[in-house]
Amino acid sequence: MFKNLRADLPSSIVVFFVAIPLCLGISLASGAPLISGLLAGILGGVVTGILSGSQLSVSGPAAGLASIVLASIGDLGTFQALSAAVVLAGIIQIILGFLNAGSIGYFFPSSVIKGMLAGIGLILILKQIPHALGDDKDYEGDESFFQPDQQNTFTEIISAVMNLALGAVVISGLCIVLLILWNTDFIRKNKWLSLIPGPLLAVVAGVLLNNLFAEFSIALSLNDKHLVDLPSTSDLGSWITFPDWSALNNNKVFVIAITLSLVASLESLLSIEAADKMDPYRRMTPLNRELKAQGITNVISGMVGGLPVTSVIVRTSANIASGAQTKLSAILHGALIALALIFVPAWLEQIPLAALAAILLLIGWKLSSPGLWKEQWNRGLDQFIPFAVTIVVILFTNLLLGIFIGMLTALYFVLKTNFHSALIQVNHGSNYLIKFTKDASFLNKTILVGALEKVPEGAYLLVEGSSVQYFDNDILEILNDFVKSSEKKNIRVEVKKTQHARHPYFKS
Numbered sequence: 214m215f216k217n218l219r220a221d222l223p224s225s226i227v228v229f230f231v232a233i234p235l236c237l238g239i240s241l242a243s244g245a246p247l248i249s250g251l252l253a254g255i256l257g258g259v260v261t262g263i264l265s266g267s268q269l270s271v272s273g274p275a276a277g278l279a280s281i282v283l284a285s286i287g288d289l290g291t292f293q294a295l296s297a298a299v300v301l302a303g304i305i306q307i308i309l310g311f312l313n314a315g316s317i318g319y320f321f322p323s324s325v326i327k328g329m330l331a332g333i334g335l336i337l338i339l340k341q342i343p344h345a346l347g348d349d350k351d352y353e354g355d356e357s358f359f360q361p362d363q364q365n366t367f368t369e370i371i372s373a374v375m376n377l378a379l380g381a382v383v384i385s386g387l388c389i390v391l392l393i394l395w396n397t398d399f400i401r402k403n404k405w406l407s408l409i410p411g412p413l414l415a416v417v418a419g420v421l422l423n424n425l426f427a428e429f430s431i432a433l434s435l436n437d438k439h440l441v442d443l444p445s446t447s448d449l450g451s452w453i454t455f456p457d458w459s460a461l462n463n464n465k466v467f468v469i470a471i472t473l474s475l476v477a478s479l480e481s482l483l484s485i486e487a488a489d490k491m492d493p494y495r496r497m498t499p500l501n502r503e504l505k506a507q508g509i510t511n512v513i514s515g516m517v518g519g520l521p522v523t524s525v526i527v528r529t530s531a532n533i534a535s536g537a538q539t540k541l542s543a544i545l546h547g548a549l550i551a552l553a554l555i556f557v558p559a560w561l562e563q564i565p566l567a568a569l570a571a572i573l574l575l576i577g578w579k580l581s582s583p584g585l586w587k588e589q590w591n592r593g594l595d596q597f598i599p600f601a602v603t604i605v606v607i608l609f610t611n612l613l614l615g616i617f618i619g620m621l622t623a624l625y626f627v628l629k630t631n632f633h634s635a636l637i638q639v640n641h642g643s644n645y646l647i648k649f650t651k652d653a654s655f656l657n658k659t660i661l662v663g664a665l666e667k668v669p670e671g672a673y674l675l676v677e678g679s680s681v682q683y684f685d686n687d688i689l690e691i692l693n694d695f696v697k698s699s700e701k702k703n704i705r706v707e708v709k710k711t712q713h714a715r716h717p718y719f720k721s
Contacts, residue, residue, distance in 0.1 A: 217538035223410035224537035225545035227572070228271055229553070230416050231531045232258075232546060233561060234441055234569055238353030239274045242361060243282040245292055245520055247444040248452050250274045251550060252519035256510050258547020261522065262540050264506035267498040270488045271528035271543045272510065274520040276356040277480050277612050278473065282520060285469045292518070294460035299515030301470035306478055306508030315500030318482035324596045325619040326486050327589060328603025332615055333526050334580025335608060337573050339366050344570035345385035347378025349439055353566070354527070357611045366608070380426050380433035381567035387422060388415035388571035410535065412572045419568025441564045443554070454518030474508075476613065477523045481507050483616060484524035491533045531576050599623035628656060638664040643671060649678035655687040665695050670702045679714040689718060 232254050240250030257272030265272070286295050309315070336356055343351065351360050351369055358366050394400065395411030426434040460466050485498045503524070510522045532542055553561055581604075589600045603619030635657040636649045645668050653661070668674050676692065678684070692708075699706045710721035 215541065217541065220536050220538045221542040222545060223408075223413070224532050224535035224542040225549060226410055227412040227535040228258075228528050228532045228537075228542065228546040229549040230412060230564070230569060231572060231576075232271075232273055232528055232550060233443075233553075233564075234353040234566060235276075235525075235527065236274055236550075237442065238355065239276055239279050240520065241352045242276070242279040242355060243274075243520060244286050245282060245295075246454070246518070249292070249454075249518055249520045251444075251554060252452065252517060253514050253522050255547045255551045256514050256517075256519055257522040257525075258543050258545075258550065260510045260513060260547075261506050261524075262544035262547060264502075264509055265498070265524075265540065266502045266506075267485055267488060267524070268494075268496055268539050269492055269529060269533050269537055269542075270485055270498070270503075270524045271532050271546065272481070272507065272522050272524045273528060275477070275480055275523040275525050276354045278476060278521050278523065280357075281469075281472060281476060285473075288465050288469070289460060289463065291457060291460075293454060293457035294463070294466065295469070296454065296456035296515045296518055297458055297460045298466045298469040298473060299519075299521050300456055300512050301467065301515075302473035302477065302521060303508045303511030303513075303515060305470060305474035306504050306511060308508075309474070309478060310501045310504035310508060313501050314478070315482065315502075315504045318486050318500045321483065321486055321616070321620070322599060322623040323490070324589065324592075324599040325603050325616060325623055326483070326490055327585065328600040328619050329483060329607065329612065329616055330487050330491070330526070330530070331581040331585055331600070332604040332607030333530070333612070334577040334582075335604065336366075337527065337577030337580070339370065339608075341570040341573045341577065343369050343373035344566045345381065345574060346373040347381025347435070347439055347567060348373035348376050349566050353569070358609045378435065378439060380423065380430075380435050381439055381565065383433065384419045384422050384435070384565050385567040385571045385574075388419055388568045389574065391415050391418055392571060392575045412535065415571055416564055416568050419565045419571075420563045423563070423565050435565050435567070437562075439566055441561050441566065441569075443558050443562055452518070456515060473511075473521050477507065477511070477521055478504055479613065481524040483612075484526045484529055487526055488524070488529045488533065491530070527573075527576075530580055531572070534576050534579050595626040595629075599626065636661060636664065638667065640672075643669070643673060645672055645674045647674065647676050649676075649681045649684075652681055652683035653678075653688045654683070654685040657685075658687055658691060661688060661691055665691070668704060670704065672704050674699075674704060674706045675709055676706065677709040678716065678719045679709070679711050681719065682715045684716050684718055 236250035236254040237247055240247045253274040261272040286292055289295055351362050392411050392415055400406050423435050485503055489498055514522055589597045599619050599622040602622045603615050606618040607615030635651055635653045639646050647664055696706050710719055712721050714720040
């Protein structure tokens with residue numbers, strides 16, 4: 214695992230810088246203690262990283278669970294009661310893993326997964342524009358169109374343009390230029406410069422530039438609200454809070470646990486599927502093992518007062534975009550969060566959010582590049598439309614609803630193709646042939662009835678289906694009814710039967 218340290222260490226640093234504000238922002242949106250998000254980030258990196266079979270996925274607190282956690286704390290009354298629900302949710306995930314429920318992850322179409330990635334990319338761009346302009350009222354990691362501050366994605370951008378902080382614009386602009394420069398062949402081919410991670414350079418440049426502003430131009434200097442804000446870490450013992458087990462007497466705890474386990478599992482499976490598609494080596498993650506890893510992490514997170522954990526696509530994308538090779542990157546990023554909180558919290562609090570926004574803007578661009586849109590368009594409308602629908606719904610609602618609507622759209626095209634490819638009809642004069650090319654179910658009733666209606670009086674019809682293995686009773690009833698009624702229309706019907714037919718209806 215350590216043989217790829219040269220690639221994994223720089224990637225872990227990038228994910229570390231991305232994860233810190235996201236963990237804090239999700240804690241804030243969840244109405245939970247700020248330290249709970251950081252604990253979940255540490256555990257998601259280290260514990261899930263060790264136990265998971267994924268080489269590139271990164272786990273931590275997820276924005277998709279923030280609204281559930283916020284409502285659950287309100288229902289249960291205390292964060293400690295929620296922690297008990299998180300422990301139960303983890304146990305349920307472990308059970309799901311042993312029941313092989315992870316296989317559901319294989320049923321998500323490629324077009325929808327790629328739409329999810331492009332949608333997340335566009336969300337990153339749109340949500341980070343305000344932070345790049347210095348308007349930091351909305352929390353980092355907010356993925357929903359309608360925001361907790363009563364704004365939406367687009368009105369937030371308009372508000373940011375009206376209230377921009379010039380210092381933030383200069384810092385984010387410089388960081389974007391540096392990041393683009395660091396992706397050029399000149400830097401990549403330089404033996405020494407290529408060793409410096411571009412995002413790390415951007416963060417350092419942002420900190421130094423803001424310190425220069427503070428020294429020479431107060432008007433451009435960014436104050437605390439534009440910088441990373443960490444909870445007090447003077448007393449390490451205060452980090453840990455334990456579950457309130459008396460809350461198990463409340464039935465709501467079990468409902469919340471089931472909800473958290475199902476949503477967290479679905480989001481993890483989606484992220485893993487996306488990570489596997491972005492993996493340059495196309496490695497396959499064992500999904501049942503992933504559910505167990507996520508479950509164990511959630512049990513531990515709940516036991517120590519952390520937020521629920523899932524595999525998270527933003528951090529995973531940052532990890533892959535930064536050149537990670539193995540799971541060591543995810544593990545190291547979790548360790549870095551812990552070490553930084555213990556030893557250098559003051560340094561982290563000097564990082565401008567504008568510098569982090571620049572990093573996420575470039576990641577968003579990579580996820581939603583025009584090349585991806587062109588690729589999906591070239592694959593045909595049955596691929597492009599579910600892809601585009603997934604993106605649009607994610608942009609205007611949230612991730613899970615976007616995936617659901619995208620799945621329904623993809624299913625429509627699958628059914629449409631099934632309608633028209635299950636059988637073919639040809640004729641020569643008054644001789645007609647209906648040939649079943651694959652298994653037929655009630656979904657093919659419409660196309661079959663339409664084909665039979667085209668057979669005129671006095672015609673000869675041959676029905677052939679030697680390759681069919683499954684034949685729905687609805688299809689058999691339609692054929693049998695047509696045979697019975699064909700005498701009145703003077704239609705002669707023959708069902709071709711052979712010894713090699715797979716279904717009894719066509720077997721001689």
